[in-house]
Amino acid sequence: MNGTRGALSEMNGRVDNAFSAAIDRIHVAHGVGRMALLLVVTFGFFAVLRPEIFLNSVNLQNIGIAAPEIGVLALALMLAMLTGGIDLSVVSIANGAAITVSSIYTHFATTQGADAAASMTPLVLLAGLAVGALLGAVNGVLISMVGITPILATLGTMQVFNGLALVWTGGVTISGAPAALRSLGSTAVAGVPVLALVLLVAAALVAVLVNRTPIGRKVQLQGANPVASTYSGISKRATLMTTYVTSGLLAGVAGLMFLARNPSASADYGSSYVLLVIVIVVLGGTNPNGGSATVLGVLLAAVTLQVVSSGFTALRLSAYEYAIAQGVILVGVMVLDQVKFRRRRGRRAMSGTAAPEPATSAPTH
Amino acid sequence: MTARLARLRGPNNEGLLLAVIVLVVIAMSLASPAFFTAGTFFALVRSSMVPLIFALGVLLVLISGGVDVSFPAIAIFAAYTTVTLFMDGSGGTALVIFAVAMLIGAGLGMLNGVVIARFRLPTLIVTLGTQGIFKGVLIAYIGSAYISAGDLPSAITEASDRHLVDVAGGGYLHFLIVPVVVIVLLVAAMLKWTVFGRSIYAIGGDTEAARRVGIRVVRTQVWLYMLVGALAAFGGVVYVILGKNANPQSLVGTELDIIAAVVLGGASIFGGRGSVGGTVLGVVLVQLINNNLVLVGIPSTWQRAAVGVLLLLGVSIQAFAATRGRSRPVAVQKEVAA
């Protein structure tokens, strides 16, 4: 009697051990460890190949200034992907926030003078963030209340937000940004650009939100299994709204960072960012089907891609070659993950037979 | 599973779509007397041709349960590459140009298909990646120059000027409408009357079940993406012929408009559902709005927002219908979930 149970539990134990060992390996390989290695390798590669250009302090500064806005957008998308969704509208939202800030500021500056406008700066910036959160809320309503699939909802809102930005700006690039914001874009603290600090702070906040707060854990559970999370009393509406509003807010922050770097805004800024941001998030170890993501992985992926970008520039390669590299990295990483997953599955098949079989009941008589 | 099934139940709202189109036509006719003319109609047909071909490809992929955003990149890659191949005037009838471009397109499509089917990866993300690769390779290694009418192969410029019908006042019906209509009919027939077509629906309905009844899923998907690549290439050449120029920077960026049109046409983003008829209507509606907003006095900057709103409305209706369907047969649905 005990013998059987002992054997069963021993078998279970063996399966469990093999499996959890595999999982542990994947976890390390999947996010942070792999990205850190990749970052070191790419950095070393370009540093060795073109040290005079690549290791130049101006170039390093540039990486520090260009990477942050993309990093913040990636965090915004990562949140959506964590719930098993996607947010294609992040770049449109960022542009919306940038256009809002730029035009409100310009309006004040022309009607009430530069000083009055400068004193309004905090309010103007808040307006930009508010626009980000509001547009995020539009996504949230469409996804959590109307019930549209995230990919279609954000595909539509991306068009709408972008279209409205076109209408607002008349399709031209508008210029003007609060002086304080502009100086933020060119300041560095102890050699670290302020924009990079903004990214670090944003990343830390997102990490705390996701890992250390009840709502953050619920967002992750929602992504891992939406049905089970509903059956655990987790409100789908609340988690999705939180996710998309936060995502919109982060996109708003990214919009302000656009302006800080370059005091002009247009509906079409960063049109290539959508692909780039998805590459970063997937490369950073986020599961496109939801349920797992690491902030540090995404952060490292953002920096790595910026290193690749400036490395390509140092090697005199074009933006199109960078686009090729992005595509190859994206597809390559997913294929590698899949191959690894299949190898793991061989081991898992055993636990498949030992795992509970889904069954409903029927009458015995 | 239940939710997915219920959402799949969204009506194939062709009828509704037709009604909307009629309404839009009536509204536009009332707003502008210049609207209801043969010229406007032919212009609508002309501007719908390329999107329609692309939309067929998008439809096929959606039915199989995927989303493809790389087709504009494939289209311009294939068309531009073919044009540069035949630019030195080394012969090449229009037929040859189409054939070569479609071969190139099928090759690029095969790349998509192999990666997607062999490794079972999310199609949207894979095709986002390959889109970047295709466009990047085209501009970095094949050519980045704008090719104007004077430098195009003569077969193409000749084709540009072939009209089927001319009307007074400058309107005309382009002869390429004939092959376009033939392709539309062929795709519709394929989906309805071939085992390949039914297999695409089956894969989109339940991939695992398809595997179990003996459909070779990987092979079918690879063929499918090759076909979609060839369709995209065909559309690309039509685009070059109609525009009388070849610009490697063009087309990419229009993918979302096309997807919007197909989804409006009732195809389900979850796979297994969609029809050629609905797709045609979806494309016509989007083009109707894109072409004629200005005519009725709305600035052209509103185009993108208008299409976006249309898409959101269309999918909202589907979502609402699905929610209503979900709350009906409770007992049955619960059992399905098990």
Added chain:
Amino acid sequence: MTVTATPVLEVRDIVKTYGGVHALDGVSLSLAPGEVHCLAGENGSGKSTLIKIISGVERADSGAITIDGTTHGHLTPNEAIRSGVQVIYQDFSLFPNLSAAENIAMLSELAERRVLSSRSRIRAAAQRVVDDLGLSLDLDAEVERLSVADRQLIAICRALVNDAKVLIMDEPTTALTYSEVQRLFVIVRRLQQRGVAIVFVSHKLDEVLAISQRLTVLRNGRVVESGDASGYTRRAVSKAMTGRDVSETRLVNDVAPDAPQLLEVEHLSRAGGFDDVSFALRAGEILGITGLLGSGRSEIAEAVFGINPADSGRILVQGKPRRIASIHDAVDAGIGYVPEDRLTQGLFLDIPIAENMVAASLDAYRTRFGLLDRRRIRRSIADLFGRLRIQAPNSSAVVRSLSGGNAQRVVLAKWLDRKPAILLLNGPTVGVDVGSKEEIVTILREQAAAGMGIVVISDDIPELVSCCHRILIIHDGHVVAELAGDDIDADEIQRRMAA
């Protein structure tokens, strides 16, 4: 009936290992035409692996499969189909978006390597099978719109469209009502007369003994029993499956006479589900709700838990009327629910055990700053691991790696951590091995003794008899009987359920 014809399927010495663990260890099986052969065994005994190998989905490490005289080293799915082996999967594997006719005939269209697909040919082929079996089915309806029983029939028709010689039915009765099961048996006998050999995989011993001529029991990847079904009793098969005698004795603690009412359900109705259902539950009490599938037993639980809220009636929790319009409301009111389908509804399979355990109680761990108190979480998890005797190497293993019994304990742990006043359990031991079954029942008794109110919805009558203070019997959406104390008797329940 004994069958002596040459076997249509013969499986010899199949060995299959996964990562060093023997899933099948020298399994042999032979099947004569027209024989119904039952394959029984607990979860993890190797049944599913054996089916996968016979249908060519998985490849054996060694051993041979002979179908109709041809021996295959390793079989591919298409070879298996062409040799006449068909599997009816538990989930039916149908295409929800296609018509019934197309679902049935797709297989033959593919097997004949056709290029063009003809609606009339498909319709005719499907009609032929349907007529053959004497069924009435709407062949033009989309499968998505059909009932579960109809879907099962379609799956059977599909398996037969290509003249199957061997038909494997994997737990075919799980989703069927009593009368539907009887109808299925009629079809099985008709197929048998036509010489189709049937492998019937089930864990329901009564069904097994009713329908099969021969019986093979697997345990831990080995054949432990094989022979004529008539030579076995329910108890003998159960013993063979588990390796021990299972006691089915009644053990119920007394409920304190002054125990407070925790749940009062008054005149609850839901269109198409149940009508005018009332009952009450006291602290420390275990209430059983049983009935045939489709009787409304599950729907009542789902209404109380807010999944599909009731149309009318009142629910009082701890004396206070509560409006329960969503799961969220129910959880807020202090109700927990262990669902029937724990894999999709109860568990986060790719998330560590520890996180599954606190999934329903995250808000309780909020510190003053709005963050999670991780030290308290760790303490709770260690405590639950011990209390529920969960067998896993550590709490950071993912739930997917657990056996049925351990996985169910994780679902229980999730709710115990939330400390609901009332816990509803729907089919708490379905798909759980016999050892764990007993322990889960013991855990329920312990929780009840500690003051929780427990409702068990199940059709496992021995289990209900063994632990419930009272049992409600549901028939056609109504409570038709309430048994308590010494009136609780398995035969009586059976009789009332079918009435």
